[in-house]
Amino acid sequence: MIIVLKPQTEPEQIKHIVDMIEKVGLRTHISAGEHQTIIGVIGDKTKLANYPISSISCVESVVHVSKPYKMASRDFHPEDTIIDVKGAKLGGGNLWIVAGPCSIESEDQLRTVAKFVKNAGANLLRGGAYKPRTSPYSFQGLGEEGLKLLKKIGEETSLATVTEVMDTADVELVAEYADVLQIGTRNAQNFSLLKQVGKLKKPIVLKRGMSQTIEEWLMSAEYIMSEGNQEVVLCERGIRTFETAYRNTFDVLAIPVLKERTHLPIIVDPSHASGMWQYVIPMALAGLVSGADGVMIEAHHEPEKAMSDGAQSLKPKKFDLLMSEIRKIAPVVGKGINL
Ligand code: PEP
Ligand code: MN
DSSP states (O other), rough: OOEEEEEOHHHHHHHHHHHHHHHTTOOEEEESSOOOEEEEESSSSSGTOOOOOGGSTTTTEOOOOOOOOTTTTTOOSSOOOOETTTTTETTBBOEEEEEEOOOOHHHHHHHHHHHHHHHOOOOOOOOOOOOOOOOTTSSSTTTTTHHHHHHHHHHTTTTTTEEEEEOGGGGHHHHOOEEEEOOOOOTTTTTTHHHHHHHSSSOEEEEEEEEHHHHHHHHHHHHHHTTTOOOEEEOOOOOSOOOSSSSBBOTTHHHHHHHHHBBBBEEEEEHHHHHSGGGGGHHHHHHHTTTTTTEEEEESGGGOSSSGGGGGGGGHHHHHHHHHHHHHHHGTTTTOTTT
């Protein structure tokens, strides 16, 4: 349920309503917009049966929300959420260009990739230190050593950093080193992990589970938000379908659907969606034209030697080409004011 307040409602009146709701054991979420304030009510609303909220003088309307996600819903928070990590803004026309290798392999490798993506215009550096590999015999990542390198090279290049956390036991450690934590597709419904990153005060990139519906994905976001962390970035990275000509099916239609249903920013990962470098640029542009607020791109100076996902990684020249295409196309769809 949401309570829409009349313009110019005084803070004391808001507090009075919030206190009343919380006294019966429900939770509230306030969204103070430019023109109107909304109080979202979470929990069993029958507890408010004896409180005639709609007749309070400062209440404009009471709307019942049937969607299972509340904090993630646009009904609760009509304006777009804007996230700012070390000056890299996301949303409201600002794009995140997150780029870097799939795996952090060595100091030299990370520095080389970070430099070329930064020079081309990336504003965040990605790199995996804990890798969710299909085979236990494949490279699993450098662990804490990789996190140290990510922090070091991020500072050297003045790029905010993004890295995946796979295990509840590593959340604190990863948060010590990285600016943004990523939940991978395989952990998109690992509810204990979602709850734990929900306690952090750092943005979370939440990849779409490879067989998650949009509603299930938003429920995963809700798990994070219900613990207090409102800075969730949704990342469309392709879903599993019957098609085998490419790695996953890039669900571009999810972007406008999400824009309607949620205020959370959305980025796209055309690297994992396609699995092949030659499809990365067109899919990145398709994502931006469809309303995405940014891209996450795997890049490598020697993809043929990469320890993971070389086939989908862009080399420096292709990354430059991607950036010049983004600079042409983004302004047409009202994006990229920060590029
Ligand atoms: C990654 O970003 O390197 C990754 C493993 O992504 P996903 O979880 O989308 O497969
Ligand atoms: Mn990868």
